[in-house]
Amino acid sequence: MRNEAAGAAVFDEPSISLAPTPRDKWLACRMAMEEYGHHLKFNKLANELGLEDVHDRPPLSVFDYQVESWTGYVMTKAIVDLAEVVLMEDLCECSYVPLRDLCRSLMPEERFHVGFGTARAKRLAADPGTREEVRSSAHRLIAMTLPFFGRSDSRNNETFRKWGIKRLTNDEARAEFVRRTRALLCDDLGLDYPEVATRWPVTTS
Known part of the structure; x- marks a missing residue:
């Protein structure tokens, strides 16, 4: 739940002030509200x-990303919100019915956010003036989002799967995020994909 508040405040x-048109400002306001x-x-819940109260904990590292341009913001929607969708999809099959129902009710809005980011990213990637910024923002955000899924050896994740709260391991969710963002960058935007690992923390041994 802290992710939603942090994302709204930081991204x-x-x-809103960076949006190039009144409609884009309205959409940014809408997504912040949601x-x-x-x-x-x-x-x-x-x-x-x-x-x-999770507000006593430090925010996740992905929220250190500074939105300094409209392009940078668009890429947070296309990439960081996609990570949210991957995690929320898993919770939509959760054994705890109140959480499952809540996630299912929120999923259309999360998918809208990703769809907004994807559509705008395609336009920006097609523009020679913003294409490189799309690429650099995407590469940085993908790297910053990988820890978002949690440690590969997470005991919490083991417990969640034992009780049916989650189905996927953290590495499986991370791999699905990599698969979808690779399709976005390589297939939809015609860009290269950064070298990443689906385990975290990354080990060299």
């Missing part, structure tokens, strides 16, 4: 379960 809100809404709904 969506700054993008992400904050997701946070509130997940937070409500967490409070009902008596879970600790």
